[in-house]
Amino acid sequence: MQTSLHTASAPAPARRSHADAVPPGAAHPRVLLAPITVTPSKPLTPSHLKGLLWTDVMYRATAQLAEVTYRYSPTTYHLTEQTLGFWEHLDRTVGDTDYSGLTEEDIGELYVGYRSEGRRAGPAALRPYAEAVELHGWVHPASARVLQMWAAHYARLGMHDAGLLAHQPPELGLEEVIDRLGAAGMCLDQRAYGGPVFLDATRYGLPLRQIVDAGGRPNYLACVLRELVALAPRFDETVLLYDRELEPDYLLLERTLSVCGATVRRVTLGRVPIDGEIRSARHGDWHDHTTGALLRGAGAEFDDAVLRLGMRLYFIAGLGPGQQQSFRHEALRQSLARAARLLSHDRATDPAPLPEVLSRHRGAHLHVNPYRLTSALLARHRPAPSPELLSAVYL
């Protein structure tokens, strides 16, 4: 598999009917979308699906106005202890197994078992796994199976797949990123004394944050830095999408990437509570609301166009950026019904050219705000969305 950055370009200038998207004569702005990735060790929950649909709408809408690169590399994050430890646990406890017959839920149950075991594998036990990932993009068959099933969900939902199954190593090695950050005065490396490596933005009043532990194990923030420190400054705008719980780390990341020369926009998304409670996938109990289950339920009843639009209406406009509303099957069904009505073309459609429609929802930045764009589809006393908008962004 090839290394890839998935880039979508704006339509050629000749087709651009509205000039204010990009000033005349200016090169297309370049936008990098870098959402947090989901660890392929469990089914996709409503919280995961929300983040993925937001990113997908942002990507497809912004790609009409700018040159957009959607960076989503599972390869980069396999190196976290959470993933390597799971793989080591599987091989130690389950051993040789054909995972191809297992469902995401089955593999998720194994993950819950790993987390509840509470045992931390030593660096020596994880090293063969880390080396295999770094050297030739190896993926444990359990995670490969999960990624394969996710790719099928993406296809069904019409989501752009930025390389779930591709080998996409981060641009910088761990030592390279430590060197670069050190040169910028933003790294405190105390490994020589038996201590960890810290990301150091104390100059800006942000607390010291460990990125590599004393045993040499990098955490997910080290992986994000390996991926983005060199990449982000090459874009006019870098959009970071992440869960609200990670806000302190992303404030730190924003500051770090800015020091490295990037222009950063943060988009914070609340998780989706289940029965009023925000639960981590590591505890399991995903039951009937995994993405697979939702697709099986709604997919039997609605056609693909309704499914795709309805899911986006619910997870973006319905749930919004916050986390006040619990997931409700009934509310999802209502959104699917709204989608069916929007697609029935019983109203006059918006005659404005697509770039103009999309530009209304950009604000002061280059990327299109998925919430504003999607909420506008539902506004009363407005023309219905044009078929062009629906096919470019929602179907």
Added chain:
Amino acid sequence: MTTSQELFRAQVARRILTARPELATRFDLLTADGLLSARREITRAASDAKVLAVCVLRDFDLPAWVRATCAFAARVEPSAAANWRRDFTRTVFLAGNPVNLTDRFAFDHVADDGSAAWQGPADAGASTALRRLLKLFDGAAELPTRPSTVVRVLADRDRRGRAPVRRELHVATAGVTIANCLVHLNHLLVEAVADGIVGPGDELVVRQAPWLPASAGPFAALRIDGTSERPDHLRAYTALTEEIHDA
């Protein structure tokens, strides 16, 4: 015959008496059990010290840190030093880069090479913001052995009234991590400076060995503590000799 354990106990008892004479009325510092109870009480109280110093470390190089620690200690006013002594010169070691902190925090001393900086000693509350921003220094690696080095301390201080002297500074390395070494040496040096054992222009010959050589004594100052395996078994971790006159 007096064993070294008895000598060490007497030394520890002396330190406790200097810092907290009232503890001598609560514990029988002359017995092993009484001393151990007193030390446990001190350890308990240390987590709630009223007066403490903070040392921010970017890098650790033994001779450079010895020099900077003495320079820091010499700046402490006698009244502050007395209060600090009552909390057994408690010092918190934090990982941090002083260069990144000087815009936001006032330090009482910064090492010449910027590798370390000190705040206090002061009320613990005075360093809360700094301690929240940084993390504890994790010096879990074994203390590396280096060749003997001569460190000239307080070279820039007024030396009127006292001729510089030369002493050996012995540092044990066997089973000693960098973090342990910092704690032991810090107590020894800051108390030696306060007591005038180390003064302007003095030269310290830093010598590392697995265990402190008893033959190197008599000592002007000794740092004694239990070992991690046996808290009741005392060991000398670092010591300053009496003045030496050979080259």
